[in-house]
Amino acid sequence: MSPRARKSAKLAHFVSSEPFSPQVIDHDxxxxxxxxxxxxxxxxxxxxxxxxxxxxxxxVFLLLTYFSILISEFLAPYALQSRNVDFIFAPPQSVHxxxxxxxxxxxxxxxxxxxxxxxxxxxxxxxxxxxYPLNFFCRGDEYxxxxxxxxxxxxxxxxxxxxxxxxxxxxxxxxxxxRIIYGARISLTIGLIGIAISFSLAxxxxxxxxxxxxxxxxxxxxxxxxxxxxxxxxxWMALSAVLPVTWSPLLIYFAITVILAMxxxxxxxxxxxxxxxxxxxxEYVLAAQLMGARPKRIIxxxxxxxxxxxxxxxxxLSIPTIILGETALSFLGLGLRPPITSWGVLxxxxxxxxxxxxxxWLILPVVPVVLVIIAxxxxxxxxxxxxxxxx
Amino acid sequence: xxxxxxxxxxxxxxTLLAISMIVFVIIELPPGDYLESYVAELQxxxxxxxxxxxxxxxxxxxxxxxxxxxxxxxxGGMLQGDFGYSFEYKLPVSxxxxxxxxxxxxxxxxxxxxxxxxxxxxxxxxxxxxxxWGDYGLTFIGLLGLATPNFLLxxxxxxxxxxxFGTSIGGLMDVEYIDQxxxxxxxxxxxxxxxxxxVVIGTSGTAAMIRRLRANLLDELQKQYVITARAKGLPPFxxxxxxxxxxxxxxxxxxxxxxxxSIISGAELVAVxxxxxxxxxxxxxxxxSQDMYLAGSFLMFLATLTVVGVLISDLLLxxxxxxxxxxxxxxx
Numbered sequence: 001m002s003p004r005a006r007k008s009a010k011l012a013h014f015v016s017s018e019p020f021s022p023q024v025i026d027h028d029x030x031x032x033x034x035x036x037x038x039x040x041x042x043x044x045x046x047x048x049x050x051x052x053x054x055x056x057x058x059x060v061f062l063l064l065t066y067f068s069i070l071i072s073e074f075l076a077p078y079a080l081q082s083r084n085v086d087f088i089f090a091p092p093q094s095v096h097x098x099x100x101x102x103x104x105x106x107x108x109x110x111x112x113x114x115x116x117x118x119x120x121x122x123x124x125x126x127x128x129x130x131x132y133p134l135n136f137f138c139r140g141d142e143y144x145x146x147x148x149x150x151x152x153x154x155x156x157x158x159x160x161x162x163x164x165x166x167x168x169x170x171x172x173x174x175x176x177x178x179r180i181i182y183g184a185r186i187s188l189t190i191g192l193i194g195i196a197i198s199f200s201l202a203x204x205x206x207x208x209x210x211x212x213x214x215x216x217x218x219x220x221x222x223x224x225x226x227x228x229x230x231x232x233x234x235x236w237m238a239l240s241a242v243l244p245v246t247w248s249p250l251l252i253y254f255a256i257t258v259i260l261a262m263x264x265x266x267x268x269x270x271x272x273x274x275x276x277x278x279x280x281x282x283e284y285v286l287a288a289q290l291m292g293a294r295p296k297r298i299i300x301x302x303x304x305x306x307x308x309x310x311x312x313x314x315x316x317l318s319i320p321t322i323i324l325g326e327t328a329l330s331f332l333g334l335g336l337r338p339p340i341t342s343w344g345v346l347x348x349x350x351x352x353x354x355x356x357x358x359x360x361w362l363i364l365p366v367v368p369v370v371l372v373i374i375a376x377x378x379x380x381x382x383x384x385x386x387x388x389x390x391x
Numbered sequence: 392x393x394x395x396x397x398x399x400x401x402x403x404x405x406t407l408l409a410i411s412m413i414v415f416v417i418i419e420l421p422p423g424d425y426l427e428s429y430v431a432e433l434q435x436x437x438x439x440x441x442x443x444x445x446x447x448x449x450x451x452x453x454x455x456x457x458x459x460x461x462x463x464x465x466x467g468g469m470l471q472g473d474f475g476y477s478f479e480y481k482l483p484v485s486x487x488x489x490x491x492x493x494x495x496x497x498x499x500x501x502x503x504x505x506x507x508x509x510x511x512x513x514x515x516x517x518x519x520x521x522x523x524w525g526d527y528g529l530t531f532i533g534l535l536g537l538a539t540p541n542f543l544l545x546x547x548x549x550x551x552x553x554x555x556f557g558t559s560i561g562g563l564m565d566v567e568y569i570d571q572x573x574x575x576x577x578x579x580x581x582x583x584x585x586x587x588x589x590v591v592i593g594t595s596g597t598a599a600m601i602r603r604l605r606a607n608l609l610d611e612l613q614k615q616y617v618i619t620a621r622a623k624g625l626p627p628f629x630x631x632x633x634x635x636x637x638x639x640x641x642x643x644x645x646x647x648x649x650x651x652x653s654i655i656s657g658a659e660l661v662a663v664x665x666x667x668x669x670x671x672x673x674x675x676x677x678x679x680s681q682d683m684y685l686a687g688s689f690l691m692f693l694a695t696l697t698v699v700g701v702l703i704s705d706l707l708l709x710x711x712x713x714x715x716x717x718x719x720x721x722x723x
Contacts, residue, residue, distance in 0.1 A: 222405065222406070222409070223409075225406060226406055226409045226410055226413070228652065229406065229410065229652065229694060229697045229698050229701065230410070230413075230652065230690075230693075230694050230697070231651075231652045231653070231655035231656040231659070231693050231694070231697060232652060232653070232656045233656035233657070233659050233660055234655070234656065234659050234674060234689070234690055234693055235417075235690070237659070237674065237675060237678055238417045238418070238678055238686065238690060239417065241675075241678035241679055242417065242420040320537075320538070324538075324540060327540050328540060328541075328542065328660055331540070331542055331660075332660070332663060332675065334675070347540070347543065350543075350546070351546075351664075352546075353546065353549050353550055353553065356546055356547065356549075356550040357550055357553075357554075363543060363546070363547070366539065366540065366543050369538070369540060370535065370538040370539055371538075373537070373538035374531075374534050374535070374538045377534055377537070377538070378534075
């Protein structure tokens with residue numbers, strides 16, 4: 001409405017003759033509003049979170065990926081170390097539905113192998129005369145399911161005599177897809193364990209610094225500054241070069257996790273500290289102090305719950321750093337070593353340009369890395385927005 | 392201002408001391424020392440080892456002294472410009488490092504400028520068009536850059552450039568200029584090769600920068616003075632550029648502190664893939680062969696580089712933004 005129109009439109013003076021009572025209006029809330037006002041903090045956060053579509057999708061995707069590491073053996077068409085010596089550096093096979101114009105259902109063609117005698121390159125081609133339908137819930141390589149049961153059931157495999165290399169094979173004739181599925185086990189858990197370590201470090205150190213302030217705070221702040229001023233990767237390299245060669249791969253795995261976490265806690269600790277610095281000025285903390293609660297109890301019972309949601313959100317955002325760190329270290333040959341299989345170890349095979357030129361499918365393990373990291377970022381974004389439901 | 396600079400430099404000293412201690416502990420951690428692996432290597436090749444010669448070396452480089460004394464002489468040497476001796480190269484460390492460190496700095500600075508150039512317009516666009524398709528799309532592309540491991544991007548670019556341009560972009564200069572003194576042609580050749588590592592390293596930092604700029608600018612845009620400016624009839628573009636953007640600009644400078652460590656990290660990794668003559672490959676080799684003075688000095692240089700970078704960004708910030716130096720002096 002323009003100012004001129006507003007001026008001309010005269011409103012009649014109006015007084016309601018209804019009896020007025022302030023209480024009536026206060027109680028007059030719709031059931032939805034009541035639900036909203038009475039909802040707990042976590043419920044509000046959940047509602048806010050579900051409004052961020054991408055975050056929800058990412059969350060579901062991550063849940064599914066994490067569920068897949070429970071049943072990797074079943075999902076993977078082949079066992080982790082099973083070698084197919086007849087199919088070394090075989091390219092990905094594609095799944096077809098129609099043969100000669102008629103519907104057959106999902107199947108793969110056989111593979112012809114020829115050695116190019118000029119440059120000794122292995123040449124594979126589709127053999128259209130052989131059809132291998134795909135079977136679901138079929139028998140394949142034997143495996144030990146989490147060390148409790150032996151089985152040979154797989155989600156999908158080709159009919160007897162055929163092969164199913166959906167993402168090709170590597171230099172030992174191992175199926176790349178199966179190795180990616182198994183690699184998720186290490187790559188995804190290293191992020192979780194790492195963040196668990198750095199999370200607890202951050203809580204303890206940041207909590208103490210924030211609560212006590214003064215010299216404790218000054219000292220931890222300097223320590224954090226020193227650690228943050230180191231470029232991470234050179235320091236990771238130095239620390240992992242220190243690990244003795246004689247350690248078992250599993251021990252190396254834990255050591256690498258600890259190393260990755262050791263440099264990661266600083267950012268979180270800063271967040272904890274600044275949050276606690278502001279929260280400890282609140283009256284309920286003073287009340288707890290007057291009632292004689294000890295610092296440990298005040299930090300753990302009164303302060304931490306207030307900043308937990310923020311912390312979870314920031315922790316989610318720093319998981320990708322750890323996953324990428326592992327990938328980088330393994331790629332350089334300083335991280336995990338075979339027979340432990342992670343996505344970084346798989347990418348180690350794709351280290352030089354001839355691999356990219358001749359066997360481009362060997363760089364496919366990067367796809368799950370990218371997807372998982374993007375998903376974690378979106379999830380973290382959604383959580384961070386939801387962490388403050390009153391905004 | 393002078394007081395601020397002085398204080399800021401004074402704070403740097405304990406930081407650098409602490410860093411030197413951490414570095415020394417790390418290079419001392421592996422069991423054994425370079426001489427032991429050197430002897431083992433000679434013996435495995437069937438060569439005879441003169442124990443007297445080894446003993447002489449041990450004494451010459453102070454391996455027989457307690458760690459504390461070695462640390463003190465290492466730090467003391469560095470203060471006088473003596474960075475120790477590389478056993479692997481049989482040269483003083485400073486001679487091995489020289490050019491490589493310069494190239495690392497060159498790449499880092501170029502990458503920071505690249506990151507700014509990309510992140511600045513995108514960040515402004517994302518903040519002014521919040522929740523639009525453009526915002527989502529650009530954020531997604533940025534995330535893609537963040538999520539793709541640097542080394543793989545380098546590898547793929549290397550391959551693509553080879554296929555489509557027929558040039559080898561590995562290295563940081565054409566082969567004929569390696570080990571040549573600096574000249575105009577050499578500098579041009581370096582510039583021609585520089586863009587690949589800069590793009591590769593820049594992609595990972597850009598996404599983070601865009602997000603932080605977007606968040607900062609959004610905070611500014613919601614403030615009262617912007618509403619006032621709009622209300623008194625300032626055109627939207629001027630209302631954006633005149634004040635909110637200037638306030639968000641400070642952050643560009645202060646963010647160097649966040650950016651620099653990750654850029655140097657990225658540079659080390661990418662250098663290995665692209666075989667750049669920077670510090671990356673040589674650092675890995677030194678770490679693996681326990682060439683401790685070389686590795687230690689490298690780590691020390693890289694950390695110092697970051698600390699000095701952060702110092703410069705702080706000083707620039709104090710020069711730009713009076714609130715900071717005033718707050719600094721009021722607190723003390």
